[in-house]
Amino acid sequence: TDRYAVVGNPISHSLSPRIHALFAEQTRQDLVYEARLGDAERFAEEVREWFREDLRGLNVTVPFKENAFRLVDLHTQRAERAGAVNTIWAEADGRLTGDNTDGAGFLHDLTGRLGIDPAGSSILILGAGGAARGLLEPLLHSRPARLVIANRTRAKAETLAAVFADLAGDVALSASGLDDIPPEPYGLVINATAAGLSASRPDLPAGLFAPGGLACDLVYGPGARPFLEWAREQGAERLSDGLGMLVEQAAEAFAIWRGIRPDTRPVFETLRRAIV
Ligand code: ATR
Helix, strand or coil: CEEEEEEECCCCCCCHHHHHHHHHHHHCCCEEEEEEECCHHHHHHHHHHHHHHCEEEEEECCCCHHHHHHHCCEECHHHHHHCCCCEEEECCCCCEEEECCHHHHHHHHHHCCCCCCCCCCEEEEECCCHHHHHHHHHHHHCCCCEEEEECCCHHHHHHHHHHCHHHCCCCEEEEECCCCCCCCCEEEEEECCCHHHHCCCCCCCCCCEEEEEEEEECCCHHHHHHHHHHHHHCCCCEEECCHHHHHHHHHHHHHHHHCCCCCHHHHHHHHHHHCC
């Protein structure tokens, strides 16, 4: 039986053990996946120790994704861009590789379950922290006409736009504060701020949504409500919390570790029934 885990702090509410158990059952893989409480002081030592013992793969969640980025020996290209690591495995020689499956997970959920093709659309990303950063590479590759990064602290949005400018190609990539968002209709507005974690939402101007527009929060469950309820009042036609992304980033990690990609739909539906 191969051993996997997720590390975070807090960790007791993590859905990852359930998600991976459902994937393992579906694909008939002999593995166990458990939640481990991380310690900020001893993070790197502890993770190395777990891999020396018997761990085959580790997912990393809040607040350790940047610690994980610093600890691993090798990074995938997309982890390098994201500046954060959520998936780790050991190479044959014992070196640890760090990947980031969050952005790919978001895009899978968007183009698959939600049936959205971002090509040619106008996208607004709210927030400029790690969560927003992880989405930028795959979103730019999906070729929207326009991508605006808007953050409460405007300078952080500007920094992110500069870091990703070389990937923009034909995409009009720009940055703003929350109070000077370019006033045009956006087909997709993504809340990548941490506001939902404290039951609030970013303070935003009216009139952001295009007809038929989609509002996404990267947070799942009740934390997504303040933003999604506001979005509905603002005329957003479709709403989505971050549960689909959570399941898809897990499927990406599972596929890397086990060489088989689970069918995410039944897993999403099982969890959706459990989380309102
Ligand atoms: P994460 O890794 O989850 O993105 P982070 O790096 O701490 O977390 O970034 C949090 C993001 O949420 C930032 O963009 C932050 O805005 P500031 O850069 O101005 O701090 C944003 N954020 C958090 N609470 C917010 C709120 N109540 N309203 C608007 N933005 C908020």
